[in-house]
Amino acid sequence: MSDIFTKLSYQTFQQGKNYFGFAHKTLSTQIRNLLYPSLQPDVAPLSKELITQLQDRLNQLWETDWQDAQTGVYPQNLLFDNPWEDFFRYYPLVWLDLPNIWERIKNRRYQDFSQEIATDIYPNYYLQNFHYQTDGYLSELSANLYDLQVEILFGGSTDAMRRRILSPLKSQLAAFDHIPQGQLRVIDVACGTGRTLKLIRAALPQVSLFGIDLSPAYLQKANELLLQIPGELPQLIQGNAEELPYRDDYFHAMTCVFLFHELPAPVRQTVMEECFRVTKPGGILIICDSIQVNDAPEMELAVNNFSQTFHEPYYQHYSTDDLVERLEKAGFERIETQVHFLSKYLVAHKPSY
Numbered sequence: 393m394s395d396i397f398t399k400l401s402y403q404t405f406q407q408g409k410n411y412f413g414f415a416h417k418t419l420s421t422q423i424r425n426l427l428y429p430s431l432q433p434d435v436a437p438l439s440k441e442l443i444t445q446l447q448d449r450l451n452q453l454w455e456t457d458w459q460d461a462q463t464g465v466y467p468q469n470l471l472f473d474n475p476w477e478d479f480f481r482y483y484p485l486v487w488l489d490l491p492n493i494w495e496r497i498k499n500r501r502y503q504d505f506s507q508e509i510a511t512d513i514y515p516n517y518y519l520q521n522f523h524y525q526t527d528g529y530l531s532e533l534s535a536n537l538y539d540l541q542v543e544i545l546f547g548g549s550t551d552a553m554r555r556r557i558l559s560p561l562k563s564q565l566a567a568f569d570h571i572p573q574g575q576l577r578v579i580d581v582a583c584g585t586g587r588t589l590k591l592i593r594a595a596l597p598q599v600s601l602f603g604i605d606l607s608p609a610y611l612q613k614a615n616e617l618l619l620q621i622p623g624e625l626p627q628l629i630q631g632n633a634e635e636l637p638y639r640d641d642y643f644h645a646m647t648c649v650f651l652f653h654e655l656p657a658p659v660r661q662t663v664m665e666e667c668f669r670v671t672k673p674g675g676i677l678i679i680c681d682s683i684q685v686n687d688a689p690e691m692e693l694a695v696n697n698f699s700q701t702f703h704e705p706y707y708q709h710y711s712t713d714d715l716v717e718r719l720e721k722a723g724f725e726r727i728e729t730q731v732h733f734l735s736k737y738l739v740a741h742k743p744s745y
């Protein structure tokens with residue numbers, strides 16, 4: 393009885409976030425169309441059939457999320473985790489920032505950074521206002537708004553998508569069950585504001601956790617988040633995934649969430665090769681990223697709309713890129729893929745030799 397009640401609460405919670413995201417997108421689009429009629433993107437509307445398919449995929453994601461908690465992949469309370477304090481503090485700023493975003497789109501300024509940000513130390517491909525975000529990934533404001541903006545985009549299901557890495561992560565780490573958990577090293581590459589590290593910590597409380605990202609502001613935010621949870625603080629480092637500052641064969645497992653669609657193709661390859669270098673023989677790399685056209689041909693319109701509506705300069709190429717071939721070229725083998733809602737997952741093994 394209590395399980396039925398908890399499940400209903402979980403579904404209501406998710407549905408509530410989904411309605412909220414929809415309401416925000418509808419209202420902000422209407423205001424934008426009123427104030428900036430020229431900014432309406434030239435995209436085909438989604439058919440009723442496609443919207444139904446999207447809702448079915450979302451329901452399936454929630455069911456899998458619920459089931460994984462039931463089978464103990466992670467604690468049930470993770471299903472209800474939400475950064476409420478950030479929501480009440482920063483949601484008004486999401487609205488206040490919208491006119492800046494609209495001005496940027498109108499003037500086609502997609503590499504627009506506040507003057508005080510030192511941009512010369514970053515690779516050129518990174519200096520973009522991804523999703524038209526103010527200051528790209530390079531300011532405190534951006535770090536404070538990012539999770540809210542992504543939650544609105546995915547109708548409150550971003551963590552549910554991130555959590556899909558946890559089941560393969562736990563089951564594949566079983567290959568190292570002769571090693572005490574505290575000696576297992578897991579890194580989240582491009583850890584951003586630390587949401588994935590928080591989820592991994594809940595599922596694997598003892599492992600040594602590491603995170604790396606290019607953005608100092610996002611790492612600062614990740615640090616604030618991770619300080620609040622029990623357990624050893626993950627070791628966070630600012631650095632480029634193209635040149636991971638770790639020795640060969642160091643990590644038992646690596647995760648990487650929502651990075652590859654934001655990299656140009658050659659950089660995608662370099663990052664996979666770096667991940668291969670620092671993964672232990674017998675270890676794994678788990679990637680979570682956007683679905684690609686081949687994963688769900690019926691979603692092609694939604695995938696194309698995404699690259700048109702948001703500033704995602706490398707997404708078009710990503711959407712048809714052969715990630716399995718790239719991982720194999722990097723040296724990985726036995727690559728398994730899964731799809732959940734709007735994300736795909738690749739679990740790649742480094743041979744044990």
Ligand SMILES: C[S@@+](CC[C@H](N)C(=O)[O-])C[C@H]1O[C@@H](n2cnc3c(N)ncnc32)[C@H](O)[C@@H]1O
Binds near residue numbers: 587604606632634
């Ligand atoms: C779309 S966000 C995803 C963040 C996080 N993984 C999540 O689940 O929300 C992309 C992240 O990749 C980081 N990033 C982009 N290129 C990078 C690179 N070459 N090396 C390290 N981090 C990078 C950005 O700073 C940003 O935090």
